[in-house]
Amino acid sequence: MKFKLRYILLVFILVGCFPELKDLKEDDNLTSEVLLDIPSGFDFSTHRNVKIKITDQIKGARYDVFYYSEELKSKGIQTFENEAGETVSEEVFTNNILQNAVYSVVPYNGKSEFFVNIPNYIKKLYVKRKEGYFYSSQIISIENGVASYNHTGAKNGINIKAQSKALTTDALYCVNGSGELFTIDPLNGNQTLLSSMPMGSWTCTIDPTNKILYSIGKSSPYPLMKYTIDTDSWETVTDLGIGGPRLGFNSSDGFLYFSKGSTLYKFDPSTGNELDRWDIIGLDSTSGGDLDFAENGDLYICTFSGLYKLELNGSGDYQSTRISADNLPFLPTSMTFDSNDELWLSNSATSSDLIIMDIITGGWEYRYGVSADNGTDFGRTINDLATLTTVDNDYVDVDSDGDTVLDNDDCAPNDPAIAFKTYTPSKYGTGTVAFEDLWPSSGDYDFNDVALNYRAIVYINSQNLAVKLDLICTAKSHRSGNVNGIGIQFDNLIYSQIQSVSNTQIFENYLTFNSNGTEANQDKAVIIIADNAHKMTDDLTITVVFTEPLDTNVLGTAPFNPFIIVNENREKEIHLPYNSKTNLGSNEESDFIANSGYPWAISISHDFKVPKETVNITNAYNYFNTWATTGGSQKEDWYTDSPGNRNSEHLND
Template identity: 55%
Template sequence: MLNSCGFDEPVVDDDDIVIEDPGTVLSIPDGFDFSTYHDVKINIVDDGNYAKYDIYAYSDELYDAGTETFENESGEIVTETVYKSDVLDRLIFSGVAKNGTLQQTINLPKFYDKVYIRRNESLQFTASIEDIVNQEVNFNAAESKKSIKSSGLKSTTDYLYSVNGSGQLFQVDPLTGLLTDLSKMPMGSYTCAIDQENKLLYSIGRSNPYPLMKYSIEKDIWETVANLGIGGPRLDYNANDGLLYFSTKAKLYTFNPATGEKLNTWNIEGLDSTSGGDLAFADDGTLYLCTFSGLYLLELDANNVFQSTRISADSLPFQPTSMTFDSNQELWLANSASSSNLIVMDTQTGGWQYKYGPDANNGSDFGRTINDLTTFRVISENVNDTDTDGDGIPDIDDAYPEDKEVAFEYFTPSKYGQGTISFEDLWPTTGDYDFNDAALSYQAVAKLNSDNMAVQLDFTCNIKANGAGFTNGIGFQIDGLLPTEIESVTGSVFTQNFITLNQNGTEADQEKAVIILADDVDNILNETKITIRFTQPISTEKLGVAPFNPFLIVNMVREKEIHLPYMSPTSLGNNSTTFNGTNKDEDGNYISDNGYPWAISIIHDFKVPKEKVAITDAYNFFSLWAESGGLNYVNWYTDSSGNRNKDLIDQ
C-alpha cells in the first residue's frame, strides 16, 4: 500500500506506515454523509410583468469586520468595531420567470434557513425573506405582501435610497416602509446623493482618505472617483448645475462629481448646532440643511455667505442625520439610531410625524441604521429597455448584453464565495485526518441563457493545501450527463500521461461525463479556470449542483479514486477495497471503521488543519456535529466564536 501525508518518498509496505491516530473514534449515525450543505429547490411563480430575480443565501446576523477609526456624525474621532451583513455577498443565481415560473436547485450551507429574494421590475426593487421548508422555497409574487407593483409602471414611483456606516446600500418604499437591500458598498458612509438623470448615486466614505464613491443604479457597479481628503455628514446633488453640494460643521462646498475637484467653499452662519444633519434641494432649487438642532433654510447673501433660518421647533426629540424630498415635495428625515426612524416634516411650519420605525407605533420597525437618505424616482418613459443582443433580456438585467446565448449566471457557492473539497489520500487505510493532503478551493459559475438553461460551466479552482507525498490527480463526475452532451472541455492541465481523453476533453471510457481538472494537483496551485461547453442548452436540474461528484486519483493509480461519503466511483474507479494493505472501509462507502470520511466538501472557504493535526483538534465541534448526524453545530467550520483553534489551522 502506497503512503502519503508528509513522507518524502512513497513506501510500498503498509506495515511500515506510521500514522498519528486522530485520538477520537466517532460514533456516526447510519447514513450520515458528512455533508455541510443541502440542495434547496427554489420555486418562483410570477404571472405579472417582466421582472428579474436575484436569489441570495440569507442570514440576519452581522459579522465582525474589524475595527475602524473615523470621524462620527458629531465630529468626534472614534475607533469602534464595524459589523456588516453578508447577505449581498451570497448571490446564488439570477433569472427571469418564463411562462410564469422560475425554478432552480441550489446548494446552501445547512446553517442558512432562509433565502433573500429580490425582484427588480425596471429598477423598481422589492424583496422578500423566505423560509426554507423541507429543502424548498415557494414564492408567489402575487401573494407575497413584500412583492408589489406587479401591474405595471406608474408615471413616477419614488424610492428612498439609504446608506449607513456599515457599508449597506438599501431602499425603503415610502408607501409601505418595506426595505430592500441593493448593494454592498466599498466603504461605510454618512452621505448619499442621486443624479437622477444619469441614475448614479454618490457617497463619501466615512474614513480617511474619504473617497468619493459612484454607484450605477442600472449596472450595480461601484467605482471611486477621487479621494476628497475631507469627511462630513451632509451631501446632495443639484440638478440645476450638476454639482455635488457637501457640508460639514459650518462650511459648504461644491465638488465636480466627475473628477472630485473642489470648486467652491462658503461659510454658513446662524446654525445653533453644527453637528450631524444633511442637505437637500427642493425641486424649485431651495436649499435646506438640517443639523442635530433641527431644520434650516439656507440663502446666499450679498457677502457670499449662506445665512440659515431656523424652521423646526427647538425641542425635537430626535437628532436628524438624513434628509430628502420625494416627488410630492414631502421632506423625509431619519435619525441614526441602531434602529432608525423615518420622519416626515413640513418645511413651512417644522411640524413632523414618525412615519416608520420603532417610534411610529405601527409595527414598522425595520431594524436598520440610516445615516443618510436620497430619493430615486422611477419614471416610466425613462426606463432603459434596450436589448442589444435580442435575447429578450434588457441590457440592464443581462449579464452578457452582447451575447444572445448567455443572459444569467448561477454561482456555487456564491458570486463572491469559494467552496473547499479536502481529501485524505490513504484510503482505504487509516489517515491522520488533517484533511490537507489535497484541498481544492473552487467556484463554479453556470452560464444560463434567457430560458434559464445552462450553456456553459466555468469551474475556477486551485489547490490551496497539498500535504501529500503522492502525485495525485483530481476531477469530478457530472452524474446527470453523458460524455456526448459535452461539446468541449478546456483549461485542464496534464503532465503525467496516465489520463486518456475523448476528443471533446472528457475522460475516455467513462459512462458518465468525467472532467479531470489536473493529473497532478501541483499543476493547479495557482488559480485555473476549466470551461465546459454543452452541446445544447440543458436544465440546471439535469446538470446538478457543483461540486458534483468530486474525487481524488491516488498516486497515478487510475482505479484508486477517493470520493465523498456514499458517492459512487466513476466507471474507471474501484471501491471494491481489493487494494493491498489494511482495509478500514470494508463496506466501500468512503467512511472508515473509526467513523471518519476520507473526503469532505464544504460550501465555504475552509481553513484546513496544520500537518498532522486532526480535524477534531483544530475544530472544537466537529465531533459533536458528526455524531449528531449534522443536526448540531451546523456552522462548526466558520470563524464564529469558539469554533476554531486558530493556532492549529493553516490561515
C-alpha cells in the same frame, strides 16, 4: 447501526500524508482520546439542494436571489484611527453570509424552477424583484427543501422587445478633506473633477429637487457651504460652529440632518438654524460614518462599527438597530442611496474604494477602487457621497440580441445564448472540498492532503436552460507527498453532452482524454481539473460548454461529484461519502466512510480553513463532534468563523 469511534491519535509518519518528517512536531493536542457516536447513513454534508420556485406572469420581471441570515456575531475588538485622527478601540460585528447572491433569472412562460446548493444553516432567502425600473423584495422561508415566491400583481403589458420607461441615471457626488468636489459614474467608475471647495469637508448631501449640494467645512468655524449644481457656484450659508462626519437631506421635510457622536441634529438649510436634536441609542461605535434617507423615508446611519437603522422610540430618542458590520476590512466614512435604493459606501483611504451594501442582508462587495481588483483606482480619498438622480422620460430599453430578455436585465445583452448567471456557493464566496488521501488505510483526518477551493458559474439562456459552466478553482492545500489528481463527475450527463472542456491542467502522463476534453473510457461525463495538485495554478478557470442547452436540474449543482486520484493510480479514487466512483475507479466497494466513522472527504459551502499538518479536525474545530454525533442537526455552522467555533492556532491561513 451506529459507528463507535475510539481512537488514540499517534504522531507517526505515513508517507502519503506527510511530505517531510522534519516538519512534524509532537503536539499534546494530537494524543487525546476521542469518542464519537455517529448515526448510520450520515453523509457529513454541510449543504443541501434547495428548489427555488418563482411564479410571475408579468413578462420581463427579473429576480435576484440571495442567502439570508439574521445572525450577527462579534468579531472582537479592533483598534483604528477615525476621521478626526482619534485612535479608538471598538467591537466589530459580523453576519455569516456577506457575499450571498446565488441566482438571477427572468421567469420563462411565467415560471422558474431551479436548484441551488445552500449551506444547511441558511433557513431563508432574500428575493429581489425588478420590473422595469421598479424594485420590491421579500424574505422567504425554506420549507422541506423548497422556497417559493408567487407574484400576484396585475399584468402591466410590457413589450419585451422595446420597453418605454423613464431611464433613471445616477451620479455619485464626492467630497474630501482636501477640498475636492468630483463625481463618479456608478456604471463604470469614471470620475470627473468638478470644483474646488471653499474648505475641505467630511460631509455632503444633495437636495435633489433644487439640485443643491450642502457640505460642512471640516474645521472651525465649520461653515455650512452650498453648491448650486446647475451654475457650478459656491456660497456660505452660515457658520454652524459644529462639525462632524454625517450629513443627510430629508426630501420629505426639506431639512438637513446632521450627526456627530451619538447625537442627531436637524438644521434649516436656508439659515443653518438648529431646529431639533435627539440622542441616538445603541450605537456600538460613535466614530466616523454617515447618514442618509432611503426612498421610503427610513433613516440609516453608519459608523465604524457598521450599518444601523434609526427609529424614534417612545422616549423621543432615536433607537439604532444594527443591520450589518461583518468584520469589515474597511472603515465606512460615507453612504448614499441610489435610485434603486441600493446603498453605496466608501472607505477611509488615500485611494478610497466604493462599496455596495444590501440593507436587508448586510451583504456587500467592492464595486470600484483598488480593492475591487477590476483596474479602477481613484487616486483620491472619498470622505462623503451623495446621489443626484436624473430622469429621461423618452428612454427605450431594447432587446439587442433578441433573446426576449431586455438589455438592462441581460448579463450578456449582445449574446442570444446567454441571459443570466447562477453561482455556487454564491456570487462572491467560495466553497471547499477537502480530502484525506490514505484510503483505505487509517488517516490523520486533518483534511489537508488535497483541498480544492471553487466557485461555479452556470450561464443560463432565456429559457432558463444551462449552456455553459465556469469552474474557478484553487488548490488551497496539497500537503500530501503524493501526486494527486482532482476531477469531477457529472452523474446525470454522458460525455457526448459536453461540447468542449478548456483550460484544464494536465502535467503528467497517466490519463487519456476524448477530443472534447472529457476523460476517455467513461460512461458519464468526467472532467479532470488537474492531474497534479502540486502544480495547479491559483484561480484556474475551467470552461465547460454543453452540446445542447441543459435542464439545470439534470446538470446538478456544484461541486457535483468531486474526487481525487491518488498518486497517479487511476483506479484509486476518493469521493465524498456515498458518492459513486467513475468507471475507471477500482471495483472495491466503498461508501468512503472509514470504519471509525470518519469521511475521507468533506464538502463545505465556505472558504474552509484546513487544519495544520497532523491536527485532527476535532481539535481544530470545537463543534465538529457535536455536529457529527447529532447527524448534522446541531452546530450546523461549526466550520464558520463564528466565535468559539475554531481553534485558530491549529488552522492554516
